[in-house]
Amino acid sequence: MFTNLAQYRGLFLMTFVLGIGGTFQHGFHISVLNSPSPFIKRFINQTWSERHGSPITEDSLTLIWSLLVSVFSIGGILGSVASGYLAGRFGKKKCQLCSCFLPMTSALLMGLSRATGLLEMILIGRFLAGFHSGLGLNIHAQYVGESAPRKLRGFINSTGPLFVTLGKLCGQVVGLRELFGTESLWPQLLLFSGIVSFVQLVTLPFFPESPSYLLLVKADKDGCVRALKQLWGEGDIQADIDEMMEEQAARGKGRNMTVLELLRDPSQRWQLCVLIGLILTMQLSGANAIYFYSYDVFRDAGAPPERIPYISLGVGTFELVSSVFCSLLINRFARKFLILGGYSLMVLTLGLLTVTLSLQHSYTWMPHCSVALVFTFIFLYGAGPAGATICMCVEIFMQAPRVPAFVISGSFSWMGMYLLGMVFPYMVGRLQHYSFLLFMAVIITSVTLIFLLVPETKGKSTAEISREFNKLNFRKQQRASRPVRPECVLSTKL
Numbered sequence: 001m002f003t004n005l006a007q008y009r010g011l012f013l014m015t016f017v018l019g020i021g022g023t024f025q026h027g028f029h030i031s032v033l034n035s036p037s038p039f040i041k042r043f044i045n046q047t048w049s050e051r052h053g054s055p056i057t058e059d060s061l062t063l064i065w066s067l068l069v070s071v072f073s074i075g076g077i078l079g080s081v082a083s084g085y086l087a088g089r090f091g092k093k094k095c096q097l098c099s100c101f102l103p104m105t106s107a108l109l110m111g112l113s114r115a116t117g118l119l120e121m122i123l124i125g126r127f128l129a130g131f132h133s134g135l136g137l138n139i140h141a142q143y144v145g146e147s148a149p150r151k152l153r154g155f156i157n158s159t160g161p162l163f164v165t166l167g168k169l170c171g172q173v174v175g176l177r178e179l180f181g182t183e184s185l186w187p188q189l190l191l192f193s194g195i196v197s198f199v200q201l202v203t204l205p206f207f208p209e210s211p212s213y214l215l216l217v218k219a220d221k222d223g224c225v226r227a228l229k230q231l232w233g234e235g236d237i238q239a240d241i242d243e244m245m246e247e248q249a250a251r252g253k254g255r256n257m258t259v260l261e262l263l264r265d266p267s268q269r270w271q272l273c274v275l276i277g278l279i280l281t282m283q284l285s286g287a288n289a290i291y292f293y294s295y296d297v298f299r300d301a302g303a304p305p306e307r308i309p310y311i312s313l314g315v316g317t318f319e320l321v322s323s324v325f326c327s328l329l330i331n332r333f334a335r336k337f338l339i340l341g342g343y344s345l346m347v348l349t350l351g352l353l354t355v356t357l358s359l360q361h362s363y364t365w366m367p368h369c370s371v372a373l374v375f376t377f378i379f380l381y382g383a384g385p386a387g388a389t390i391c392m393c394v395e396i397f398m399q400a401p402r403v404p405a406f407v408i409s410g411s412f413s414w415m416g417m418y419l420l421g422m423v424f425p426y427m428v429g430r431l432q433h434y435s436f437l438l439f440m441a442v443i444i445t446s447v448t449l450i451f452l453l454v455p456e457t458k459g460k461s462t463a464e465i466s467r468e469f470n471k472l473n474f475r476k477q478q479r480a481s482r483p484v485r486p487e488c489v490l491s492t493k494l
Helices: 009-021 023-031 037-052 058-090 092-099 101-116 120-147 150-174 191-206 211-216 221-232 238-251 259-264 266-283 287-300 305-329 335-358 366-383 385-395 399-453 462-473 475-481
Strands: none
Touching: 009 023, 009 092, 009 120, 009 150, 009 191, 009 221, 023 120, 023 150, 023 191, 037 058, 058 092, 058 120, 058 399, 092 101, 092 120, 092 191, 101 120, 101 191, 120 150, 120 211, 120 385, 120 399, 150 305, 150 385, 211 221, 211 238, 211 399, 221 238, 238 462, 259 266, 259 399, 266 385, 266 399, 266 462, 287 305, 287 366, 287 399, 305 366, 305 385, 335 366, 335 385, 335 399, 366 385, 385 399, 462 475
16 A cells, blocks of 8 residues: 555645545544533523523523534535536535535634624524535545555545545544633634645646546546546556446446436445445444433543543544545455445444443442443444445446435435434434344345345445346346256157
């Protein structure tokens, strides 16, 4: 890997620039409001009292806070849906550049919210941040995946989850009371997000559009060659050009497909099912639920409430380390192996965590075991399924159906996140720690289906992967076209 740093320095630099303005923003906005939430709720109460002359009721405060949190997911769904049209119409580079203004506007709105006394500005800012995240998640994964050579495709694709975890960690850091997590400074929380987007805005113009997009959609072979040389350095790129041309010939057309065309296309049926299954498994694996439940685990382990944000910061750091570990492993091990191995160990960890939480008050050392299992679960998730799933989702689609496929996967991902955030608190209230058993059932079912139905993608071209999926897509036709052997009639002459 490190021997390629000099030759592919253009690709690595572009991956970094895309990451800080793409999936980084998603992780940042997920975690940035956790620590300062009491101050924001106090601001909501103060604004309500000034408008209505009486303190806000607990139910109304809960409703407004839930809306403030969930509007991020609503923006994410819309951004994900819009990414298909925008990326196909204007290209991934222009979309990414124009979307940089959204986090900067969001930071400005939140920064002025307390000075103007308008809590609606926080809602609008969160919506814009969510729209940018939905757009950025889809475009970033496709942009870097289409720009990487086959031997580095796994590593480059795994940088998406890596920047998500880096964003989560930075959101936790700036939310600490030593920085912006205070009564007076919380309106400036999103300032860091705006600065990062400004950096991307001024640096991304120096990098090319996706080579695959230039050749297959714009039919600009010269532009594609220039882009490849800028990103990959001097070397023989004819084999990669031939692979793209093979992909174009397999599709029979250069333009991107629409979502409706993808849903109707029988040659993409199993790829789409695999994509949706992988994305839903990530959302319903319990990783997000662990973050929700970690506060109670750390509190029962004896950690003072004021120290829990710092322990959570340790969890974020551990997840970042696991993502780096995954990016280094993914070119050595098969994607399917990392997904199946990671989920299998996660099931075991969830089972042990359910046991330790059941015995939490029976033994003094049991809460510490629960804390260790939380860290173990996060590491397993980041080191295996998180990176390998995104990598496989990029590799199973050709250029034409890739854009609408990510529109569909992004919509399912955001809806799953929204529903989990709304339903899981009620699950915890009724089932307590036994709610993890439901996640175990989901993972076991998914692992079985992945083992039986999903082919390996490591080291294969998209055309080769498509031919493997066509064995499933056209299984009935292949079965019907097999020659029927004539019946043999045995006759015995008496």
